[in-house]
Amino acid sequence: MHETLKFHFTPVDTPQPDQANPHAKASTEVAGVVEALRGEFGEAILDLMVYAGEHTVYVEKKRIADVCAFLKDQQGFAYLVDLGGADRFTDEDRFEVFYNLVNIDAGKRLRLKVRVDEDDLHVPSVTPLFRAANWNERECYDMLGVIFDGHPDLRRMYMPEDFEYYPQRKEFPLLGIPGSLPLPPQTPEGDLTMDPFAAAHGSKPVKSFEEPPSEFSDENSEI
Amino acid sequence: MSTTIEYAGVESEDLFSFWPRHNEAIQQRLESKHAWLEERHHPEAQHDRAEDALEHQMTLNIGPQHPATHGVLRCVVKLDGELIEKCVLDIGYLHRGIEKLAESKTYQEFMPYTDRMDYLAPYANNVAWCLAVEKLAGIEVPERAQWIRMIMCELARISSHLLWLGVGLMDAGAVSVFLWTFQGREDLYNIFDEMTGARFTVSHSRIGGLASDISPRALDLIRDFVDRYPAIVQGWRKFLNRNRIWIGRNEGVGVVTAEEAIALGLTGPNLRGSGVPYDIRRFEPYLKYDEVDFTIPLRTEGDCLARYHVRMEEMLESLKIIEQCLDRLPEGPIRADDAKQAYPTKDEVYYSMEGLIHDFMYTDTGVAPPKGAAAYHAIESPKGELGFYLESDGTGNPWRARINAPSYTNLQGLEWMMEGHPVADIVVLIGSIDPVMGEADK
Numbered sequence: 001m002h003e004t005l006k007f008h009f010t011p012v013d014t015p016q017p018d019q020a021n022p023h024a025k026a027s028t029e030v031a032g033v034v035e036a037l038r039g040e041f042g043e044a045i046l047d048l049m050v051y052a053g054e055h056t057v058y059v060e061k062k063r064i065a066d067v068c069a070f071l072k073d074q075q076g077f078a079y080l081v082d083l084g085g086a087d088r089f090t091d092e093d094r095f096e097v098f099y100n101l102v103n104i105d106a107g108k109r110l111r112l113k114v115r116v117d118e119d120d121l122h123v124p125s126v127t128p129l130f131r132a133a134n135w136n137e138r139e140c141y142d143m144l145g146v147i148f149d150g151h152p153d154l155r156r157m158y159m160p161e162d163f164e165y166y167p168q169r170k171e172f173p174l175l176g177i178p179g180s181l182p183l184p185p186q187t188p189e190g191d192l193t194m195d196p197f198a199a200a201h202g203s204k205p206v207k208s209f210e211e212p213p214s215e216f217s218d219e220n221s222e223i
Numbered sequence: 224m225s226t227t228i229e230y231a232g233v234e235s236e237d238l239f240s241f242w243p244r245h246n247e248a249i250q251q252r253l254e255s256k257h258a259w260l261e262e263r264h265h266p267e268a269q270h271d272r273a274e275d276a277l278e279h280q281m282t283l284n285i286g287p288q289h290p291a292t293h294g295v296l297r298c299v300v301k302l303d304g305e306l307i308e309k310c311v312l313d314i315g316y317l318h319r320g321i322e323k324l325a326e327s328k329t330y331q332e333f334m335p336y337t338d339r340m341d342y343l344a345p346y347a348n349n350v351a352w353c354l355a356v357e358k359l360a361g362i363e364v365p366e367r368a369q370w371i372r373m374i375m376c377e378l379a380r381i382s383s384h385l386l387w388l389g390v391g392l393m394d395a396g397a398v399s400v401f402l403w404t405f406q407g408r409e410d411l412y413n414i415f416d417e418m419t420g421a422r423f424t425v426s427h428s429r430i431g432g433l434a435s436d437i438s439p440r441a442l443d444l445i446r447d448f449v450d451r452y453p454a455i456v457q458g459w460r461k462f463l464n465r466n467r468i469w470i471g472r473n474e475g476v477g478v479v480t481a482e483e484a485i486a487l488g489l490t491g492p493n494l495r496g497s498g499v500p501y502d503i504r505r506f507e508p509y510l511k512y513d514e515v516d517f518t519i520p521l522r523t524e525g526d527c528l529a530r531y532h533v534r535m536e537e538m539l540e541s542l543k544i545i546e547q548c549l550d551r552l553p554e555g556p557i558r559a560d561d562a563k564q565a566y567p568t569k570d571e572v573y574y575s576m577e578g579l580i581h582d583f584m585y586t587d588t589g590v591a592p593p594k595g596a597a598a599y600h601a602i603e604s605p606k607g608e609l610g611f612y613l614e615s616d617g618t619g620n621p622w623r624a625r626i627n628a629p630s631y632t633n634l635q636g637l638e639w640m641m642e643g644h645p646v647a648d649i650v651v652l653i654g655s656i657d658p659v660m661g662e663a664d665k
Binding site for chain 1: 244245247248252256314315318322323326354359361362486487488490499506507509597600601608610612623627631635664665
């Protein structure tokens with residue numbers, strides 16, 4: 001069971017999705033492309049969200065590589081700008097992977113999204129289509145644990161190979177898990193630093209130097 | 224599968240168990256990597272391979288602690304003689320997890336972290352973050368603030384390109400240019416100091432506007448810089464465009480065709496050096512870029528020399544843009560006049576109770592975009608397309624802040640670009656890609 005982390009505070013007069021956004025760009029007007037996608041894939045196009053003029057197309061997970069291939073070959077979206085994931089922290093369809101595609105010639109930008117359930121973290125890789133997706137998919141795997149099937153080199157991007165956690169998941173604490181990542185000793189003869197935020201976790205941090213005895217310390221206070 | 228190395232007198236639990244396994248993974252990747260070299264039909268690749276692997280093959284580590292790698296970049300290269308057969312880049316030595324940190328900060332609190340991404344052009348990162356949040360929350364920024372932001376973004380571009388030029392030439396063996404460009408950077412630091420109060424990590428832009436207005440002295444400094452610098456940059460170009468060593472080191476090195484550049488996802492000057500006219504300032508005009516007159520430098524050769532020309536011409540174009548901004552700088556407020564969109568002025572904070580409350584509320588919660596909102600906004604930073612994809616859950620903290628860092632995507636292209644070149648070209652190639660590890664490692 002996931003607990004709610006924060007209370008929600010949305011002022012009433014904040015802009016709602018239907019209001020015009022001063023930063024909306026002409027490049028994100030892609031209604032024609034969405035129509036073409038609906039015509040080609042039908043049921044596999046699950047939903048469409050528009051906010052600030054940006055179109056987000058929700059695609060069935062199994063068809064994402066086909067949709068990308070269609071967009072690349074038929075619609076000219078050959079430039080993959082960004083690929084990443086997000087943790088929605090819900091019981092169903094917990095993770096999201098988004099694809100930011102650009103058609104340079106037509107000046108269009110489109111975002112695709114797939115939802116990934118925690119029980120089945122496999123998503124077809126788009127690296128065979130866009131080589132630019134290689135590192136981005138690795139990063140998404142590293143940070144969220146989403147597994148991209150067909151990726152040629154699914155290693156961790158930033159974290160060590162034997163790190164057991166996926167740090168960008170919402171349940172991973174901001175200060176890390178003590179002992180998960182041993183760091184070099186603070187003193188030449190010292191032990192490994194098992195917790196870089198010892199003070200925040202309630203124990204005394206290791207000093208990298210020996211503090212000189214203070215004349216105002218507790219032992220001397222009676223003098 | 225992990226292998227632990229035994230050291231005398233040391234328990235294996237005491238060691239960094241990840242290091243051998245990390246290296247093993249890199250080695251596996253190096254062995255299994257698709258040999259792009261043979262596909263590219265390099266004449267060098269066709270030469271008779273020696274049967275004896277020991278004669279010709281070597282795996283070499285360059286970095287992470289190597290001055291020519293521009294930060295903590297580790298290149299693992301498999302050499303055939305002097306030629307790079309395969310290259311695997313290992314990044315993450317500067318990983319701080321700022322995407323995760325952003326989730327526990329308010330939108331305004333995250334600003335100093337953006338300074339430390341591309342620390343050669345912090346102002347551009349500030350503006351990129353502000354614009355992304357403003358798009359997410361639908362905040363409109365006053366005219367004057369937009370023009371000032373443009374001036375500072377272009378100054379940041381010049382500052383970043385000056386460092387690239389100096390360091391790039393130092394990699395190729397010319398030390399004096401480094402000293403000249405750092406004089407220019409010193410002038411720019413003085414401008415940033417006068418404008419923002421900080422020389423390096425400026426954190427000056429605010430959501431909904433700017434922290435402070437531009438002072439008359441800062442305007443004078445900028446005008447002086449814009450007047451002096453075209454001639455200086457042209458002087459460098461005159462000197463470098465005919466420099467035999469510089470041309471020899473760069474011409475035909477790291478050639479990327481337009482199709483390859485798009486497939487690899489290169490951005491910024493690296494993409495435009497290959498002849499792809501993709502510049503966010505034209506593709507999705509932000510601020511007032513659709514109202515000023517400038518050209519996008521473009522080259523079709525796709526080699527290091529083309530990227531050099533693109534960046535040099537970009538500096539001159541930036542100076543032109545700044546000149547137009549200075550001429551057209553309107554009078555007016557520098558922050559949105561809405562307590563839920565931007566900080567109140569200091570006058571309001573000190574002399575009215577509402578102002579103080581608004582200041583407190585803005586620091587405590589800040590902007591709260593509607594629940595479920597998601598937006599992506601990109602700017603053309605000196606390194607390329609710098610975009611932030613934000614998701615809101617209705618609170619003052621972003622639910623998800625995804626950073627699309629140009630250095631990250633460019634480094635991915637570098638891995639491929641290096642293959643087929645001699646070892647000596649590594650430093651020139653890294654220089655021409657212009658990566659900043661603070662940004663690539665997030």
